[in-house]
Amino acid sequence: MMYPFMQLDDNTEIVHSELQNDDNGEYVKVYIEKPVEGGFHSAVCYLPSYHWEEIIGFDKTEMEKYQELLESTAHLIIRFARQGGIGNASNF
16 A cells, blocks of 8 residues: 655655565655656655665656655655554544
């Protein structure tokens, strides 16, 4: 399941998974999607390692912006992932 986290001024959506486990430990999958004419630009980042995959359409400058954004909010995303999304974490 993916949980909403943030919508940016340019309509970019950031969503995240619940806390996952694999042989390397705990992680959260973060998906970024920006609507553009004719489709979407998108990227996937795994926290806490900040490993990026499936980058489609974003340029280097945009990816640097998203890296900075995730670095400043990763602690929140991971906490919300443990608690079933921002809605559950804030008792909405």
